[in-house]
Amino acid sequence: MKTLNVALADRSYPIYIGEDLLSQPALLQKHIKRKEVLIVTNDTIAPLYLDKVRSLLAGYHCDAVVLPDGEEFKTLEVLNRIYDKLLSERFSRRVTIIALGGGVIGDMAGFAAACYQRGVPFIQVPTTLLSQVDSSVGGKTAVNHPLGKNMIGAFYQPQCVIADTSTLNTLDDRQLASGISEVIKYGLINDSEFFDWLEANIDALKMRKPEALAYAIERSCQDKADVVAKDETEQGVRALLNLGHTFGHAIETGMGYGNWLHGEAIATGMVMAADLSARLGWLEQAALSRIQAIFKRAGLPITGPEAMSAQQFMDLMAVDKKVQDGVIRLILLKGIGQAVISDDYDPAKLQQTLQYFQG
């Protein structure tokens, strides 16, 4: 087992990464202060792992709420079911909430924990590659609003993250690829050495070789933790982690939540950011080709949705969080491993990229 520490002063917490961590009661128990636990999971994960996690908590006041699976249920209304359960079962403000599932469950359980009685402890048990490398690190929690993704949420850190790599064996191929998309992102942002490693090992990841997966998770979490430690509430460098997300969120919203997986949408989003960077003369054509190639080999989309026009992209991007004073701030690339935050680019080039990627 590997242990990474996310350094955030009194909100620091460990990330445990390894095989079969959900067979170790002590690992979970030592992060639960009182013996009151609510497990939040979904109807895909519950049949696979809920009993296993419950069995780690014998003798605890332990209950579970099982939500419907899917990004389209990441809403205030569904969030309220967690509060209904907490209150109808009379959980006190000493309850620990466990998020058992992917990124949607982590976001919702984390946000519920941030707000229940103005804040109770929570623990992340991510069961997808995407959530193990991304949404379990950094404390972002949120639900969606019909007019925008992740618009209602909080920065709220867990007590610990338990990333059991054995849970990845039950992922379908599309979900796995969606996670690989986020892994590639860390290489692109500021770790070109890792990007090289990924080019050499993309097939091993797709074949779920345990050592390759564990290494990719550890390195991604370390890369992300380093950025988050510098800028917890995204006033500056943390925004780099949004590479591909402004384009990607527009695709997710435009196509309806859940039709494109998050990792798929940001794969196309990152290719769009690379395309724009190349048009601006910031990124070499050879680098753009390498970027397109690795996403394609991972089984991820690198072209925009048929159904979306350039105008629709613009409208949806304008409502995204990364807008300051009316200019769409984007994360662009000056090279592989050299992402930059910029609102100082030629908007005509952005139009060209959108037209190139429109359906």
Next chain:
Amino acid sequence: MKTLNVALADRSYPIYIGEDLLSQPALLQKHIKRKEVLIVTNDTIAPLYLDKVRSLLAGYHCDAVVLPDGEEFKTLEVLNRIYDKLLSERFSRRVTIIALGGGVIGDMAGFAAACYQRGVPFIQVPTTLLSQVDSSVGGKTAVNHPLGKNMIGAFYQPQCVIADTSTLNTLDDRQLASGISEVIKYGLINDSEFFDWLEANIDALKMRKPEALAYAIERSCQDKADVVAKDETEQGVRALLNLGHTFGHAIETGMGYGNWLHGEAIATGMVMAADLSARLGWLEQAALSRIQAIFKRAGLPITGPEAMSAQQFMDLMAVDKKVQDGVIRLILLKGIGQAVISDDYDPAKLQQTLQYFQG
């Protein structure tokens, strides 16, 4: 104008108290970083003060959302109307939210600000005595849930509080008395000198003498700010501020939100806490009589609702936040100005108090 500073490290903020502060554009403007503002108010306050506040912000991108007035609308559903407005008008994460109204508006606008795009700045402009002395100080924000009051919320500090005492002239007598209830609370908790002052000046407050009101607001805010500075997230002494609230919340929930005003419910709640303290032998009979007398002179209820039984009180109190490990933790009195947190009392005496106060 008086200025108090609430000392909370990088979350410190000033409270301005005085006549006609809403005629001073500079006071408000200096706390707004970008010229994007959403005013959250209700349909009672909007006709009185919305244009006045808008006029302070000429040249700003300024919009308003007017919610229905009343505690029964302090829900997740109504909260969502604030998000609808923020998103449909494309407010960025640089927006400043202004809460213009009483405690309900402050709680909802503050909670909306805490969660919109994971946190945007907000400013409190409390227009009731209750909110000027209580809910605008300390950063508690929340909405209610059908199973309990203030169960979903956040600790979130404003940029500043502007308590314009001129706005109290439009309060009805019942609302004014409700605010006086909270003022008396500060005397009871840890300021017996202030309690003495209140006994001498209760009629001046009821007659809305400006100097008496300003002094009462300033001293209440100072007393509260001192407690909050010691314990921002209510791990310890801050719980003293809940004197009367466990009983009071049971009354508010049991009678339906909005039928008893908050200050009315906690007035009876404080008398119940004093009654129990006397039964336990912790509080002298003479002190109990003084407490009953001052609430009565203020025009506040000192007996429980006709419709509530002792059992109903117990059931509702058990779901309150102040329950730890199954014991109802209460704020009790060892004297006027000497509140204590206790779960070490004879539960039979609590039963006696509930039976004495049941309808």
